[in-house]
Amino acid sequence: MDYQLNGKLAYVTAGANGIGASIANLLTAEGARVIVADCDGKTLLENGNGWHGTFTADLSSPQGVDDAVEFVLEKFGRAPDILINNLGVADPVPFEQLTDEGWMRSMNVNLLGLVRTCRSLLPKMAGNGGGAVVNIGSDLGKQPEPEVIDYGLFKIGVLHLTKSLAKAYAPKVRVNAVSPGPVWTGLFSRPGGIADQIGAQFGLDREGAVKKFLEDRYMPLGFGEPADVANAAVFLASPLAKFITGANLDLGGTLRGLI
Amino acid sequence: MDYSSFGLQDKVAIVTGASQGIGRAIAVGLAQAGTHIVLAKYPSGRETEIQGVQSEIEALGRRALITRTDVSKVADVNAMVEQAKEAFGRVDILVNNAGWTGNSMAIDVTEEEYDATMAASLKSVFFACQAAARVMIPQGGGKIINIGSNFGVIAFKSRSVYAAAKAGVHHLSRALSLEWARQGVTVNVVAPCITETESRKVILERPGYKEWATQQMLPIGRWNQPEDLVGAVLFLSSSLSDMVVGHTLMVDGGWTIQ
Numbered sequence: 001m002d003y004q005l006n007g008k009l010a011y012v013t014a015g016a017n018g019i020g021a022s023i024a025n026l027l028t029a030e031g032a033r034v035i036v037a038d039c040d041g042k043t044l045l046e047n048g049n050g051w052h053g054t055f056t057a058d059l060s061s062p063q064g065v066d067d068a069v070e071f072v073l074e075k076f077g078r079a080p081d082i083l084i085n086n087l088g089v090a091d092p093v094p095f096e097q098l099t100d101e102g103w104m105r106s107m108n109v110n111l112l113g114l115v116r117t118c119r120s121l122l123p124k125m126a127g128n129g130g131g132a133v134v135n136i137g138s139d140l141g142k143q144p145e146p147e148v149i150d151y152g153l154f155k156i157g158v159l160h161l162t163k164s165l166a167k168a169y170a171p172k173v174r175v176n177a178v179s180p181g182p183v184w185t186g187l188f189s190r191p192g193g194i195a196d197q198i199g200a201q202f203g204l205d206r207e208g209a210v211k212k213f214l215e216d217r218y219m220p221l222g223f224g225e226p227a228d229v230a231n232a233a234v235f236l237a238s239p240l241a242k243f244i245t246g247a248n249l250d251l252g253g254t255l256r257g258l259i
Numbered sequence: 260m261d262y263s264s265f266g267l268q269d270k271v272a273i274v275t276g277a278s279q280g281i282g283r284a285i286a287v288g289l290a291q292a293g294t295h296i297v298l299a300k301y302p303s304g305r306e307t308e309i310q311g312v313q314s315e316i317e318a319l320g321r322r323a324l325i326t327r328t329d330v331s332k333v334a335d336v337n338a339m340v341e342q343a344k345e346a347f348g349r350v351d352i353l354v355n356n357a358g359w360t361g362n363s364m365a366i367d368v369t370e371e372e373y374d375a376t377m378a379a380s381l382k383s384v385f386f387a388c389q390a391a392a393r394v395m396i397p398q399g400g401g402k403i404i405n406i407g408s409n410f411g412v413i414a415f416k417s418r419s420v421y422a423a424a425k426a427g428v429h430h431l432s433r434a435l436s437l438e439w440a441r442q443g444v445t446v447n448v449v450a451p452c453i454t455e456t457e458s459r460k461v462i463l464e465r466p467g468y469k470e471w472a473t474q475q476m477l478p479i480g481r482w483n484q485p486e487d488l489v490g491a492v493l494f495l496s497s498s499l500s501d502m503v504v505g506h507t508l509m510v511d512g513g514w515t516i517q
Contacts, residue, residue: 002264163516170478220440228502240490246516
């Protein structure tokens with residue numbers, strides 16, 4: 001595939017594995033130089049061979065974002081052309097058990113990491129003459145699920161930010177979002193992940209739990225792959241999407257309904 | 260442009276309203292990606308123009324078949340798909356681009372204007388999707404892209420019926436995807452804002468319109484060009500978008516984020 005990205009500079013947050021890594025790999029394959037930041041230094045080391053640089057930082061903290069941005073600016077010698085905001089974690093906790101501290105932790109991971117990164121980098125990207133931002137949202141932003149209210153709420157915030165920032169930085173920096181439905185990543189597949197949680201709740205084996213999950217949500221295409229999200233994100237970051245800004249691209253989950 | 264890396268070599272695509280503007284740009288873009296094209300145009304007028312598009316596509320080494328199709332007539336739409344299947348053996352991609360709108364204020368819209376707008380812009384899309392799906396499902400799948408509009412998302416004076424038709428196109432694409440996605444047929448929408456084409460010239464040249472639109476309505480600060488839609492259509496035509504189902508992708512320079 002030729003997305004016309006040869007020689008571009010790209011920064012991917014939370015990209016050690018899963019969707020972020022898939023995006024970083026596709027950008028690299030397309031000829032872009034990619035820096036990936038993540039809190040998981042060990043996995044960065046394992047997966048980051050082909051990337052231009054990696055940086056270990058807790059991107060849910062102001063200091064972590066500052067350190068990572070500083071690394072990116074120094075390593076590239078300027079602001080990147082492409083910013084992929086992939087930071088986010090859905091950690092199912094029943095509403096009544098989610099404390100104020102839990103809410104604040106979720107906001108830091110799912111919203112403020114993106115806010116802080118954009119606040120640092122967007123003025124510089126605009127100053128460079130332009131660029132493209134792709135924020136990773138979620139279908140849970142539009143379709144509530146009681147177990148992850150906080151995640152869904154901050155993800156709909158990501159869509160609002162996407163539109164606001166698109167307006168604020170037009171025409172220089174395009175800002176768009178991708179909202180995947182369920183994607184088969186560690187979030188689902190890890191021991192104790194969503195698949196296991198559903199299995200435990202309904203007394204099903206893993207296969208049965210996955211089947212129930214898909215049937216309950218009327219998901220005709222099943223789970224997405226990280227590569228599905230990567231293709232959408234890289235398309236929006238590329239010149240092929242040069243007239244697209246403030247838009248959201250739903251993947252797989254949208255048929256469940258919209259709020 | 261060289262779009263050969265989209266993986267669309269030797270696919271077969273139907274593009275309606277292909278003699279000018281957006282339809283022409285999409286037809287040429289798909290041909291640059293390697294597809295053979297069925298160029299559907301309204302039965303009368305624009306003969307030289309459609310033959311020009313045909314020549315341009317044939318010069319790229321792709322086949323181009325012209326059909327005379329009034330998309331508001333179900334028999335014409337069925338014949339268009341039938342001719343495509345007869346000529347090429349299959350239909351992989353359908354781009355429903357043709358449409359028409361009156362421009363009366365709602366208080367003045369006649370039954371004729373209402374029916375003509377709805378028939379050309381919504382009924383046409385449903386029956387073209389149906390005819391294509393009847394070919395695509397048995398062959399194992401296909402990609403349908405309907406051209407929507409920013410007016411399907413926001414309202415606009417003097418376009419009440421057209422806006423309702425386009426909102427209908429957006430929702431229809433979700434409903435059809437729900438029925439056909441499992442059989443490999445996805446239906447998605449590319450929704451532009453007003454685009455600099457010949458048919459829109461009369462609007463774009465109104466005194467003050469350009470300043471108003473580019474300064475106030477378009478964050479990106481310039482007009483949409485027909486070529487701006489090509490990337491989105493190629494993405495949704497290719498396997499790169501296999502997980503995108505029933506989605507309306509705005510290609511509107513940010514018009515609807517206001």
